[in-house]
Amino acid sequence: MKTKNSRRLENLFALRSKVSASIVGKLYHSIPISGQIISLGIVALIFSVGTNGQFLHISNIMTVLGLSAIPMILCLAVHQVIILGAMDLSLEGIVAITAVSAGLLLKNSVTANDVGLWIIPIVMLIGGLAGLVNGLLNTKLRMPSFISTLGMSWTLFGVAIMISKGSSIPLRDLRFQKVIISEFLGIPTVFILAILLGLVLYIMQNKTKLGKHMYAIGGNEILAKQAGVKVDRIKISIFGLTGMIYGLAGLLLVARLNSSAARYGNNLLFPAMTAVAVGGVSLSGGVGGALNAVIGTIIVVALNNGLVLMQINPYMQSAVNGIVLISAVALTIDRNKIGIIK
Amino acid sequence: MQKDGIGKQPAIRRIKGKLAGLPAISYALGMLVLFIAIFAVGSATFLTRYNMLTIGNSAAILLAVAMGQVFAILTGGIDLSVGGIMSLVSVVLMKTLEPLGFWAYPLSLAVGIAAGFLNGLVNSRLRIPSFITTLGSNGIFMSIAYMISIKPLSAPSSSFGVLDIVNGTTLGIRNIMLLGVLVFVLFFVIQRYTITGRNIMLLGSNEKMSWLSGVDIFKVRTIAFTLSGLGAALAGVMLASNLYSGYPTLGTVYILNSIASVVIGGTAMTGGAGGVLNTLVGVMVMSVINNGMNIIGIDVYAQQSFLGVLVIIAVAISFDRSKLSVIK
């Protein structure tokens, strides 16, 4: 009397438990991101065949790493909120406003400002404040995060364009760009920065109370609250922290291009979300971490880079990302936990 | 015993009951009156006949896309792909005008409907949250538009006659406004007078109960997103015809504007409350704000910020927190 579907599922589970029992399976399960590493391998294999090995050339690998740095930082930011089981769509707005602020406060050709290195704490403060507002809207006004952050994104993007008067602001301070485009032992410095940030977040997630509690909230907010987790405080802190990291990414964007404009925030959310999903951070919350964000970004950037090398129409990229995003979520989301899918 | 008794109440109580039953839309109406008053005082040209027509013109397009969006939101979901659909439809229309003539219109609409149907299918069958589904599909639709044409496409002058379906006038009224009214009537009837419309409301209000009562929730959800695709497609052809061109980013701004119209009209993001009539008022508020701010001389981006704040406030007021145990 069993339906075809349930039988198929049973077979799948049986196969899965067989695989798990083998040595390969044990190895697979001992590494938290092994599935993602295999995906990366497949991407690499396909493109290295497709490009006659050009894809795996060391210079291209470094290009991919360099390109993945800023998306990686953004992904590291947004995945924190997703671990909570919430959503943050304010990425583009916050990046826009911090990018424009950095442009206007560093030595530039529009204003007389020059705050020098102070810009780092300043952008983090601006981003952090915006993130804090996100957190407050979600916890204190009890608004669903995906709509409140969407509203925040529009609001901040508008403000960014207003204060930049809609034009781009060339920088006159070359120090930042120098750091960004430099290399250390042949590896792009900006990538090393991203990895360092990933490391800090990894330690935060695994070695501190904040990290443990963040996963508890993502697992089940009500139970976490019962156990004594200060849910509101932690959610606000994580939204704030996420905002601070957006701020850093905004600054890096400005530094890399040596100019600033509100539109630098455009089209960043989509790849970051794709990277989160591909990396295996579950949108239902509580599963996945910094490692997943790092590998997820590398997969997405490698995929896009491969398409470019294979000279596929560049506008295909967002279609590919869209398909990858939907399929990755389809595979990772815990439908029992979400209950009703809206 | 009470079969007839219930309809017969004192008129005052009936009106009172109705007002209490429609708090969300009354906020929106209040907002509409307020903004009209502000702009009427702030600018001498706001209340002129010409300006009213301008508002009607832009409202018609926004109305179409918002009418679709509200169905997605009534189920408790959201459609972030309306921009992509509008853009894709505009490009398809411009590309096919010359060979197909009038038939380019039904073709373009079919493309939009198919796009919405796909969203619905992925959302209901693969059980992926709609905001992820449509975030992804928005990218896909835009890509397809880019693949059709990277550069903006202009309408060939030989087809201007066909475009009069949208741009012409009938009995002294501009067709685009008539189309807007038609679109409103169409969606109003769907929501109020068809079983599908009722089932969408039921689904948004209580999905578990709807299923237990025999509603085919997959089908209804798919239809809701298909209707959203239809709305976006209608808006896409109206806008493209109005501009005599189509391009792959044409619809982007309408993602924000359609959601804002729905939310400002008082339709709850949790689904099941509000609807087409609310959204009509929301669209009017939006169009008045856009136009009024333009006249007063507030720049476009300040308007965007203002709308963002307005959406947050509207959701903060209308969101039904009792429905969810955890706000995520």
Next chain:
Amino acid sequence: MEKKKIIEFKGIRKVFPGVVALKGFDLAIYEKEILGLVGENGAGKSTLMKIMTGNYQPDGGQFLLRGKPIVLGGSMEAIEHGIGMVFQEGSILPNLTVTENLFLCHEKEFSKGWFISESAMVAEARRALEENGLDINPTTLCGNLSPAQRQMVEITRLLWLSRLYRHENPVLILDEPTTVLLEKEIKTLFEILNRIKEYATVVLISHRLEEIIENSDRIVVLKDGDYVTEMLREKADIFKIEQLMVGRDMVEGYYRRNEQIDPTDSVVLEVKDLAIESILEPISFTLHKGEILALVGLIGSGKEELVKCLGGSMQATHGSIYRNGKKISIKQPKHAIAHAIGYIPIDRRVEGLATDLDIADNINMLVYKNLKVRGFIDKKKERDNATHWMGVVKVKATSHRMKCGNLSGGNQQKVVLGKWLSADAEILIVDHPTRGIDVGAKDEIYHHIRQLAKQGKSMIIMCDTLEEDIGLCNRMLILKDGKKVNEVSCPPDAKPAPTDIIESIV
């Protein structure tokens, strides 16, 4: 008895709108004992537990802990005072490891500066688990544990916490701990509880009387929010307890018994060897036209699942269903509806009503196709249909456009009833028809049920109390542990006594 009192209630009282949950009684809980708390649904067990864990505040009387009056603000505060509860549904986070769950919110005990020492945590977890005789790897994800293991982790957490707060004799409350466990696991659980008893108090709540009698030192019986009696294990008698739990004799004329009719001979529904793997063993029964059939059994007896199969929200793995002699298949609720089988759920607000929408929307939802004129739903027909059925089931409302969320429980139930009647349902599955409804409205619902039977509708009911089941039904089916154990006929003039029935239930 020489034991010291750990918790004492004096005249404890709790009132909810319309219901007195605890009627003001005295009860003492001693150190180092296992106390079994028994009573029917609504006897006040869970209210008492929630007062002990600080989730409810008593409206009268005193709650003494270790001899001193105390006010607890919530479960966390209760834990700090050495009272912890293991909930039926569990409170373990599946995405965290055993160690992380054990010490959630107490990580600072293992911190060096800003950072937590994972190794110290794991070592302590291993020690705490071993202390309770548990063989669980502290680094496994709790999602991969069996329900029994999760329960053990929860117990270990509570005991560890009470030690952290330096309480000599912690109180551990377990709500229906054995429902999710297998035979063998139940045995292990009680072995562990008996070991814990050396230094702690355990309060057990369970429907399974045998289990309670076997494992508790003392048994307290509650009934209708009041204390009935208590007895020591040695003197406990399962039959006596059953009688006390069910209590009062049947009131003559209640449940509209005088309106009860004999069902006709025609069979409208026949269930043959219906079974659900590992939940329900093959069961067969018939339902006649105009008959009220009560399904009786405890939680876990399989009756809930059985009606879900008939209503289409669950699928049986074996067996078949015949409707008017024809075999039918019910895979989804809509199939049941197509065969005129309606389901009135226990939780109206979640499963029975669209509370955002109005009465008309809710009553008409199944019959819109009959309310169309020229392809579109007609406002007038809609109003007529709604007001007609509102009249039939006597919904008290100002208009058919009133929002269902604003109606009282009784009126909401009538709207749900009206919805199925308007759809011409011939068989109604009524899950707890009077749950959350005040006394006056209850009688009205009884009246409606009788009227429907008279009109030839057949019903399968599951009620709040055994008395209600007996009072309402023509016939009852008794289920226990997924098996049909008895079938009892309940004619109006010869209703069986609840005490006779309960023997086969427990």
